[in-house]
Amino acid sequence: MRKSKFIVFEGIDGSGKSTLSSMLYNKMNEQSLDVYKTFEPTDSPFGSVIRNILNKRIVADEKTIGAMFVADRLDHLTNNSNGIVKYLDDNTHVISDRYYYSSYAYHVPHLSLDYVINANSVCADILRPDIVFFIDISVEESMRRMNTSRKFLDLFENEERIRTTRQNYYNAIEREGKKDNVVIINGERTVEEVFEEIWEKTTALVES
Ligand code: ADP
Ligand code: TYD
DSSP: OOOSOEEEEEOSTTSSHHHHHHHHHHHHHHTTOOEEEEESSOSSHHHHHHHHHHTTSSOOOHHHHHHHHHHHHHHHHHOTTTOHHHHHHTTOEEEEEOOHHHHHHHSTTTSOHHHHHHHTHHHHHHOOOSEEEEEEOOHHHHHHHHHHHOSSOOTTOSHHHHHHHHHHHHHHHHHHTTTTTEEEEEOSSOHHHHHHHHHHHHHHHHTO
């Protein structure tokens, strides 16, 4: 069995994924664990097309958008120089800010959950996470945090879409959560409190 772990952070915008994944990366480094931190959409040429869709420079239909995220994710997994699978095979733990639960959450109801799960099965067949931390905050808290921390809101960042996205996460977790070891974390505590729970669970995972 592979000892290196694939750890994913998920949650609506402003839930704390980027803060917490950086804290986890730093703490694992401090503990002399080999670890690589990454994110989706990636900064590859595939991810760059996606960012242009998100900032509305490129217009595309929902199936095309969904397929772009799958292509970006496949490359993220399999790329010969910096692919996730390569790191794991080299005994390096990998932390990713977003993975396919983001697709399950952001592309429904424009596409059905069945369709998105099916489209992403090429990725799930290659690699399922060892743990997914779903950082849960309310829609109101998300809006509050984004209004104070962001200059511009992207295609998905308005109250109604955030509400739908949060519900979609819950629906997807109910359906697929056990397969991917999804853990729901209350993200409306201090960063330190949230991180303590994440660290406890990560320690148990890497020692297993
Ligand atoms: P995400 O990556 O999920 O969009 P961020 O980590 O960028 O979220 O956090 C969004 C904003 O909320 C940042 O300004 C961050 O400092 C703040 N933040 C993160 N976690 C908490 C928390 N537990 N309590 C209060 N503010 C937080
Ligand atoms: P985000 O992590 O918010 O990046 P940034 O902090 O640079 O804004 O991700 C960008 C957006 O991409 C976010 O609104 C969610 C969306 N997204 C999808 O729609 N589908 C996906 O599969 C992924 C990974 C992200």
